[in-house]
Amino acid sequence: MKNRxxxxxxxxxxxxxxxxxxLGVSRQxxxxxxxxxxxxxxxxxxxISALFGLGTExxxxxxxxxxxxxxxxxxxxxxxxG
Amino acid sequence: xxxxxxxxxxxxxxxxxRTLLFMGGYVAVNLAAIxxxxxxxxxxxxxxxxxxxxxxxxxxxxxxxxxxxxxDEFVRGLMAKRFILAAGIAFCFASAWGFMxxxxxxxxxxxxxxxxxxxxxxxxxSPFVRTSx
Numbered sequence: 001m002k003n004r005x006x007x008x009x010x011x012x013x014x015x016x017x018x019x020x021x022x023l024g025v026s027r028q029x030x031x032x033x034x035x036x037x038x039x040x041x042x043x044x045x046x047x048i049s050a051l052f053g054l055g056t057e058x059x060x061x062x063x064x065x066x067x068x069x070x071x072x073x074x075x076x077x078x079x080x081x082g
Numbered sequence: 083x084x085x086x087x088x089x090x091x092x093x094x095x096x097x098x099x100r101t102l103l104f105m106g107g108y109v110a111v112n113l114a115a116i117x118x119x120x121x122x123x124x125x126x127x128x129x130x131x132x133x134x135x136x137x138x139x140x141x142x143x144x145x146x147x148x149x150x151x152x153x154d155e156f157v158r159g160l161m162a163k164r165f166i167l168a169a170g171i172a173f174c175f176a177s178a179w180g181f182m183x184x185x186x187x188x189x190x191x192x193x194x195x196x197x198x199x200x201x202x203x204x205x206x207x208s209p210f211v212r213t214s215x
Contacts, residue, residue, distance in 0.1 A: 020090075021089075024087055024154070025087070025090070025154035025155075025156065026090035026153070026154050026156065026157055027090070028090075028156065028157065029154045029155070029156035029157065032156045032212075032213070032214065033156075037212060037213040037214065037215075038155075038156045038159065038213065038214045038215070039214075039215060040155075041155050044155060
């Protein structure tokens with residue numbers, strides 16, 4: 001999953017080791033997140049967002065985001081008008 | 083939702099110590115057997131000896147599960163992936179060898195070799211399995 005973790009970490013002047021200690025995960029896990037070899041669980045994503053004080057959507061890119069909402073609830077196309 | 087794990091260094095150290103203890107016992111009993119310490123054991127004593135040699139493997143399985151439990155989610159994912167791959171390869175190799183023995187007259191390989199074979203395979207594949215997905 002694409003994310004801004006590396007940039008955000010660098011902005012704060014933290015090493016991967018610093019970040020791993022604050023999150024309670026291994027440095028290997030931080031590296032895997034930054035290089036997108038690991039997609040975080042919801043729990044870890046929330047912990048990361050709480051640590052940086054940002055919303056999860058500001059850190060992680062939602063791969064399932066749609067550009068325009070679809071109107072899935074509505075009258076069937078063959079419904080009689082009026 | 084704020085579950086944290088013990089420090090990765092501590093978890094790794096615990097696993098290494100436990101593995102050394104259990105595998106030390108395994109190697110010690112096997113070395114003693116190789117050098118004839120149990121040559122006179124017969125009957126139920128021999129069965130007991132066979133189970134005693136196997137006991138450290140139960141301990142090591144527990145040590146591995148404890149390592150998995152205390153690791154972070156990325157390490158867990160890696161371990162699970164490596165285990166499945168290593169088990170699959172070891173099963174295939176052991177099965178193929180068994181059929182070679184049955185059909186092609188290959189020399190007999192003792193069943194206890196599956197344990198070192200599995201961990202050897204795990205070690206060989208580990209450097210190549212570096213993503214959790």
